[in-house]
Amino acid sequence: MFDAMTTTAVSLKDVHLTLPSRAGNVDILRGVDLTVMPGEALGIVGPSGSGKTTLLMVIAGLERASRGFVSVAGQDLSGKSEDELSAFRRDNVGIVFQSFHLIPTMTALENVAVPLEFRGEQNAMLIATEKLKRVGLGHRLTHYPGQLSGGEQQRVAIARALASGAKIIIADEPTGNLDHVTGEQIIKLLFDLKQQDGAALLLVTHDRTLAERCDRVAEVLDGKIVAGAQPGALA
Ligand SMILES: Nc1ncnc2c1ncn2[C@@H]1O[C@H](COP(=O)(O)OP(=O)(O)OP(=O)(O)O)[C@@H](O)[C@H]1O
Numbered sequence: 001m002f003d004a005m006t007t008t009a010v011s012l013k014d015v016h017l018t019l020p021s022r023a024g025n026v027d028i029l030r031g032v033d034l035t036v037m038p039g040e041a042l043g044i045v046g047p048s049g050s051g052k053t054t055l056l057m058v059i060a061g062l063e064r065a066s067r068g069f070v071s072v073a074g075q076d077l078s079g080k081s082e083d084e085l086s087a088f089r090r091d092n093v094g095i096v097f098q099s100f101h102l103i104p105t106m107t108a109l110e111n112v113a114v115p116l117e118f119r120g121e122q123n124a125m126l127i128a129t130e131k132l133k134r135v136g137l138g139h140r141l142t143h144y145p146g147q148l149s150g151g152e153q154q155r156v157a158i159a160r161a162l163a164s165g166a167k168i169i170i171a172d173e174p175t176g177n178l179d180h181v182t183g184e185q186i187i188k189l190l191f192d193l194k195q196q197d198g199a200a201l202l203l204v205t206h207d208r209t210l211a212e213r214c215d216r217v218a219e220v221l222d223g224k225i226v227a228g229a230q231p232g233a234l235a
């Protein structure tokens with residue numbers, strides 16, 4: 001059956017997120033509309049505290065919208081249980097963070113293989129090896145994160161994020177902890193892999209020039225997207 005939602009990678013309509021804090025409720029997202037098409041690269045910019053990371057968390061199913069419509073990879077997230085949300089994340093979304101988020105007591109290979117094992121993948125080690133080769137780390141399989149450079153750690157994180165074949169890649173300041181040259185290599189890698197996998201990429205960055213290398217730039221201000229929310233907007 002044809003389902004209109006499957007034609008978009010991400011579709012948000014009037015999304016609000018209100019969280020309690022000691023000072024009372026905080027309206028973090030205040031009516032976000034956003035459409036991202038499959039295979040599209042979206043740069044997301046905006047001042048510190050404007051809600052960029054929170055927006056990514058809602059799209060990844062890590063935070064639940066207080067109200068509004070959230071469809072990602074053709075799935076309506078609002079009605080899902082916690083278990084359904086984690087299954088959704090596992091299969092559909094690859095997340096890359098500024099601070100890598102690798103498990104320090106596991107080798108590069110284990111960091112990539114363990115999430116695959118959780119998915120019930122029989123050939124997790126083999127697939128993880130291939131994915132690490134794909135990001136140029138075939139010679140670092142048995143290194144621990146502490147034995148890897150920042151750029152290498154981010155490559156492991158990218159291999160892990162994309163290992164399950166997710167069609168939506170979410171990256172929150174992925175070069176924020178890297179020097180310029182290393183950051184540029186990581187960005188090139190992300191764009192190359194996105195292209196090869198036909199995935200949509202949502203890239204949060206403070207670097208306007210980097211954002212403009214995406215197909216489109218969305219601007220977040222005070223919990224809303226004030227420009228570039230729909231396809232067809234210029235980068
Ligand atoms: N769990 C939470 N509880 C209460 N307030 C929160 C929570 N998480 C974030 N906030 C608030 O929501 C606002 C948006 O935060 P968010 O991290 O999304 O901003 P950001 O645009 O990613 O900023 P930066 O560019 O500094 O990373 C901030 O004012 C922050 O203090």
Ligand SMILES: [Mg+2]
Nearest residue numbers: 052053054172
């Ligand atoms: Mg942030």
